[in-house]
Every structure is written in C-alpha cells, then in structure tokens.
Amino acid sequence: MLKKLTILFLISNFAFAQNDSTTIKTIGFNSEFSYKMLDQNQNLRKVNILLEERKRGTIKNNSLTIGTSLISILDYQHSNTDSKFGYLMRHPTANNQIGKEVSEAVIHSFQLSLTATINSWLSTHVEILYNPQQAFGAGTITSLERNQLQLRKGFVVIGNLETFPLYGALGKMDAPFGQMGSVNPFTNSTTWHAFAGLGYGAQIGYKKGGLHTKLMAVQGGAQFRAMHTPVGNNTKTPSKINNYVADLNYAFNILNKVHLLIGASYLRGSAYCQDFPVTHFSPCNDNNPAYTYYGTVTINERLTIKGGFAKTTKIWKGTHNPTPPLDVFEASKVSALDFGAKYDLNQNSKIKYTLSGEFSNFKAGPKGAPWERQNQMVLGFASLIKKSSKLFLEVFRTEGYAPLNFISGSNDFEPFTPGISHSERDANSIGFVLGAQVSF
Template sequence: MKKTTTIHVLIVTLILLGNSLFAQKDSIKINTIGINSPYSYKMLDQNQDLRKINILLNEKRKGSISNNKIIVSTSLITLLDYQNSNTYSKFGYLMRHPTANNQIGKEVSEAVIHSFQLSLTASINNWITTYAELLYNPQQSFGEGTITALNRNQVQLRRAYVIFGDLNESPFYGAIGKMDAPFGQMGSVNPFTNSTMWHAFGGLSYGAQIGYTKGGLHIKLMAAQGGAQFRAMHVPVGDGTSVPSKLNNFVADINYTFNMYDQVNLKLGTSYLKGSAYCQGFPVFHFTPCEKHNPAYTFYSTLNIGNSFTAMASFAKTVHEWEGTFNPNPPLNVFEASKVSSLSVGAKYDLNNANKIKHTISGEFSNFVAGPEGAPWERQNQYVLGYQALLNNSAKLFVEIFRTEGYVPLNFISGSADNDPFPPGVTHSERDANSMGIVLGAQISF
C-alpha cells in the first residue's frame, strides 16, 4: 500500500507540473552554446555536494542558467599517489578499486588519470531542464582486469534526467531519469576522497522523484527501480534476476535548516531507504539477486558558521542483519550475522574567502561496520586530512594524507562456500590490515 501511494503521488505531481509547463509559450529552441565554470565545478565535483538536482534548480533560480541555452561542462582529475600497507595486497583505501589485480605488494605509487567527465545542461524554458553526464573512471571501474584493460576503460552515462520545476514560481519540482538517491548526507568535507558513508550507502538508480522546498524545509520522495542497482540499492524483482525491472524501491528524505544566529545555521535531516545493498545470503557476491530486501535509515546534520566553517555528521544503519555476513563454516561460524552501519564526522575551514584563490583545510573520520567485535570483517575505518586551493571557483589543487584500518571488500566478505575463490572457513577480509598514503592532485573544471 505504501509503495503504491508513493508512486501515485509521484505521478500526480509530475502531471501537475506538466500542465503548468506546457502552458508556457516558450518555443523549444536553442540559441547559444556556452560554458559556466563555477556551475560546472559544482555539478561535476564528485564528493563535496552530491545533491546535484538541487544545485541545478538553485542555479536556475539565481539566473545563472539561461533558457534556450546549452551549457557544456568538463572536469578532469589527475593524481599522484603513494600507499603503504602492513598486509600484502590489502589496501583499504576505497578511492581505488580494491583488487589484487591493481594493488600488488605492500606499497604502490602512481601517476594517473582518476576520472574525466563531460556533461550537457539544456534549459528549454523556465520549467524544463535536461542534464546528462558522461564519466570515464578506470580507477574505480568494476570492470575486470588491470588498470590498462579495455573492460576497465569504458565511458558510461553516469547521470541523466529531465527536471520539471521553477523555484521562483513554485516550491515543488520533479525529475525522471538516472540519478543519485536522496538518502542521507553523502557529501564530504574532503577535497577529493569520498567518505566511507558514500561507499556504503550512496545510491544511484533509475527512478522518479518529487521535492518540496520552502523556507528551511526540504522534502524529497523517490521511486526507484528495484534489482541490483548501479550503487547501493537492491530490492528483489523476482524470476532470479538482478536487472532493475520494477519500480518497487523508494527513498524518503526530510531536512530542516534552522537559522540560529546571524550567519549561523544548522541543518538536521533523516532518510529512509526501502532496499539497501546488504541483502544477499552467504556467500556474498555483489549485484547478485536477493531473496528479500533490507531497509536502511539515516540521521544527519550540517553546521555552518559564516562563510568559513562547516561541520558535518551522519549515521546510517540497516534495519535487519545482512545474512551473508554469517559464515556457517568453522572456525568463522562463531561470528553472527550483523547489521551494516556507517558513521561520518568531519569539518573544514576556509582560511580566506576574499582572494581569488581560496585555501581550505579539512579533516574527516568515516567507517563501515559489517560484523561483530573481533570478526575479520568487523569494520573498516578511514581518516583523511586535506588541504585544497580553489582557483576562480572552478579549479582545485589538493593534497590529502589518509589512513585506513581494516580491509573489508564486499565480495565474499565473510568467505566462500567452496574452494572458489577461498576454502570454506577462510575469508580475505582482514581486521588488522591498515594502510597509509598521500594523494596530490588537480581537478580542473570549465
């Protein structure tokens, strides 16, 4: 009943938006093609503010996106990095795909292209805007092989949607397409590294969402296609398939921003996700079908003081235990199945806001907990200290020092049922593995 009601609300709202939209007399005609570097940086930044639909709507409200114009945006991230681990081929840093194919030995060093993005934004009139983003990211691709393998070097349509809404005329808006799920606070204070919270619960899927924003209140509802999604979402669709083929998952989010004092505001929010990624039985192999879904919830907050200081905190947890975290084979059968949770706490401070080059320092702790105390897959912690220099609100130079504690890959997290890839009673998760490293990089957007 709840699922049907959510879908009906989405459909009715989009119809109402459509009636207003087609009442406009604007012709669908593109007059100019241009660039908007500050806007491009906000939309293509991969870790700091991930509610991209709201960024786009707010930019339209401010008038920085014109009607009948296409904005072409690009972003390139290049890196120099070094990592050292106390355990052979077990590096817990999640900004690189953690496989032995790409991280062999106890130390690695690289000079690489992390990612390249290309996006198009087209505002047809006040009420219709389209957005599409292509992504090339061999460092984090799930393709097989080494960093030079063809399967790891593909270009994907990362996000694409049509947005219906004009916040200058109405507090309601809607979107249909491939988009980030509005679950929790997945952004980070780090200049480059995504929080472990995002890796654990940051959803991406096909779907439709509606939103309402007025004053300090912001409400979002999203109906998403089930199956094993592109990121962190999974509801069974039947017939033994994991292909997203039914509109049977949903996300609800609400937050409110309190203006406490002059230039001091506090945002508090909570979200609910019907189907998280943590639903497979033993042995776990990511993106395979589940027999039942495992919901998740989150609480989050952001404190802003002036234009210089930001502190963020969030916590997320599944409602049920992840069945696949119990290995029935001794000696690992002493560890019971566990709920999955993640905590993220961080802060950043802008050293100067008046100059063309803005200098920012930051620090963050985040974790992933998937087992009871003492289990090899109990937890993976991440600490990041960062510095960035932002030039012209669109180009970023940065350095980060990081430390990880624990090595907990999702595939076969608690071991396998036979000798492929591990003997029964053996897991490649390693609680005592830790690594340290440094990343220097540039993110250039225009």
C-alpha cells in the first residue's frame, strides 16, 4: 500500500508538470534543506522548518525538491546485566541484544523525502523511512518484518509567513509538544522517547516576532508515538479526533548576542494510560494528560544550552503490580528531564566541529522500584560538512532498564511471572557509537 501511495504521489507531481507548465518548474536537490528536514534528533518541528525555508527563499515556488539521508553506525555496548541494555537508540529486546556485550556495524536508517511547492502559500512534504534498528516488527534486524518501508511523515502546509502570521498543516507529523530535539549528534534524548508524539492530525499556528503558538488536533486511540486517548469499544484504533496538543513559546534577546527561548506545552492524552499489565499500544480506559516547560539559551551563536521537564498529570495505573512482593510500590506519575549543551569549536568553515554533552532521564516508579527510572548520559563530537553531512562519535552510559512493555511485570504472559518485573533498576550499560549521516 505504501509503495502504491508513493508511486501515485510521484505520478501526480509529474502529471501536473506535464499538464500545467506553471505548476512544477524545477526538480532538484538542496542538501542543506534535506539535512534539516531529515535530521532525526535536532530540530524536530519540520512544519516550521519548511515555512522558514520558504520565507528565506531557499525553496522556490513551483518546485519539487528530492532529498535523501543515510545513517550508518558502528557501535559497542556492555551491560552489567544479561540482555538488559538501556540505550534506546536500539530496539530494547532480547531478540537483538543478547548477553552482556553487543557490537555491530549496520545501517541505522535511510530516508527519502519529496517536498513540493505549488505556489507561495501551498506546500507538501513526505518522508519515507527504512529503520530496521528501531522498527517494532518481530524478530531480529535481519527479519523481513523489520525491514520495511514506511511513510514516516506526510503533510500539507498552508501558509506564507512573509505575508501573514497564521498557517496550518494537515497530515502525519510530529506533535508540537515541548522541545524534543537534542544537542547530541545522533542520540535522541530519553525525553524524546518518553513524550515526543507522532500522529495524524491538523495543526494551526501563529508566528509573529518572537511569539509562536500552535494547536494540533490529533486522532485518538494509540498513535504512532507517545499519544493515546480512549475512543470507546475497548479499541486502540484511531477513530475519533479527541486528542490535542497546545504549545506556546517566546524568543527574545536578553543581552547582546544572547538569545533566549522559553516555552510550555500541554497534551490531553499521553502514552501512559494502560492498566496492569502494560503492553505497547493496548487500549486505555481514560486519558492521562501531560505538560512540559522548556528553554534554550544561545550565546554568540556558538554555545547552546537547553533543558526541559515533562510530566503526566495523573498516575500511570499500570505501574502498580498487585502481586506480592511488588505490590508495595504504588502507581506513579511519569516524568522526563533533559539538560544539555553544545559548543561549536569553529564557525566560518566548510567543516564545523561541535562538542556536546547531555543528561536525560525517564521516571515511572517510586524510589526503589525496579522500574523507578532510566538515566542516560551522552558525550558527543561531530563534524558537519558543508551543512549537510555529519561524522560523529558518541560515548554513552545508561542507568536503569525500564522497557514500556510489562514495565511493572505481568500476571499471565511468559516468560514473565507474577511478582516479577522485567525492569531492573540496577542495570547499567556503557558504550560508544561511531557513525556518519550523509544527506543530499
């Protein structure tokens, strides 16, 4: 089905080009733009990147821009606990991480994007993703079910910030919840894994001066990532527009060459709403809202310091295991914290070198619970070549192992038994990632 939709999209664009010479005038590549749109852990608000690039004149009217991005990595990890690696850039299952040491040289992901502009106020963007490392299919990374293409994002944008501050977007896109981007050259923060939403919806935004506000209506049910509201009939299938995200941020200069952005968001239905035992994307009886506040300071355009905090407003019922001895741990709210900084060692060069460091965590249980928390620390070094390709090295450490599936244990699923949780508070792992991201 995905292949048919992709072919139909391409045929439609070329058909317009043949039937109306004013529709598509140019077909080409823009490496810097493609890098921004396909980068998977920096600026994740792709609708706004497209609008800003159009305002700058980077992407012309009546054009089709083709982009690709390939990430290949060599990595090594060691854990003090058998088959429990907390590093979330790899799918955390025993199928792919066996023993106390793992190492691999793999394609992490490949992306293909098509960005079409019809006129000064109408644009479309689609991203096709191949990512066996993080796919949720069964089996190992060589299994056919995990080696599939998917339409990761696809949306229509209506608006022109150069002439009017109001804009809209419709389709499959990232939720405007918080500041989910990272300072790391490759690794997503733990906050991203916990709260970065992706789903079908309609978004409206207002941007003028330093003020930027957004509201996104989202399909209910279990969405692709980090959003879930009940839609009735004990189903997880998205079938009602009954979830939403609201975001407000403001950017301004506080001193000469010191820029500050502060913001806050609210999500009506987070992913943390299932009863015990917890399984991915299972139906919910009630929604669990979440909020976040965040900020970024940029000094002299070289030093960037960012941080944020997100938390649910209600407890996650599934984090209470009613079976002794784990029944002593009460159900808890879910929260995530991230703090990081990066420094550009040079600015005016075809190759920009950057040092970075970040701490982030995920908390889902009371003190001492096996699923209490999972921390992540990353140190990184990157070289950005011609603003479109990146070579990077990261060293990381994780503390705790708290997978969402059966996070507090299970009462009827093998190999989980009553009173035992797969989570492990004292598990930790260390490792490094060496890799390249090439975009054009």
